[in-house]
Amino acid sequence: MQCHTLCDYFNLVQRFSREMKRASLDAQQKGRELISFLETASKLPIESALEIGTAAGGTFYLLCRAARSTASLLTIDLNNDWRRRVLLHLTCPKPSQKVHIIRGNSRDERTLARVKHALRSRELDILFIDGDHSFEGVRKDFELYSGLVRQGGIIAFHDIVTDYRTRYGIATVSSPCSGEVPRFWSLVKSKWRGREFVESRDQDGYGIGAIIWDSDSAKQ
Secondary structure, three states, X not given: OOOOOHHXXXXXXXXXXXXXXXXXXXXXOXXXXXXXXXXXXXXXXOOEEEEEOXXXXXXXXXXXXXXXXXXXXXXXXXXXXXXXXXXHHHHOOOOOOEEEEEEOOOOOHHXXXXXXXXXXXXXXXXXXXXXXXXXXXXXXXXXXXXXXXXXXXXXXXXXXXXXXXXXXXXXXXXXXXXXXXXXXXXXXXXXXOEEEEOOOOOOOOOOEEEEEOOHHHHOO
16 A cells, blocks of 8 residues: 555565565566566557466566556466465456466467467557467467467567676676576567666676567568
């Protein structure tokens, strides 16, 4: 009840995750990057959004905070079991929001069908891709779900900064592996107008890249 800004909500989920180990809502993001991205995206405004890669659910929680009170929001993950679904349904949505917690592989046509069914005829304002970090994985997620995004909507990718293992050959445990997301992002940003939300160019992974979706460019 004391939260008024996205920064307040980010600090809340991080504190919740430290104190409730079995019911973590860790955002697994750099706060400044995620908050800056969501503040920018909320100007659309956000009436519908899809996250690929729920993880602990913290990013989805923040996405719900940034979206309109009547928004429809979806998130996909292989590990969205009944416990995770219950937690996210109880904690994430605003009173009038509709959330769909989907368990499945984002590259499975059946999962795509479930997303389309949940959206009905609505197009996405935001597509946030943070699933399989292999080049083929992120490419497939982009190809399958970009067609659901409205003209002028936003498609975002997490982990666009090369991690230390890849850059320097130094293995660390403090950050997620960027995989081949940076390589795919370099291709995407050369074709579409976009923006990067990166705290430091020297950091170990993380970073959010976002493009303004133009379906006509995709055909070229």
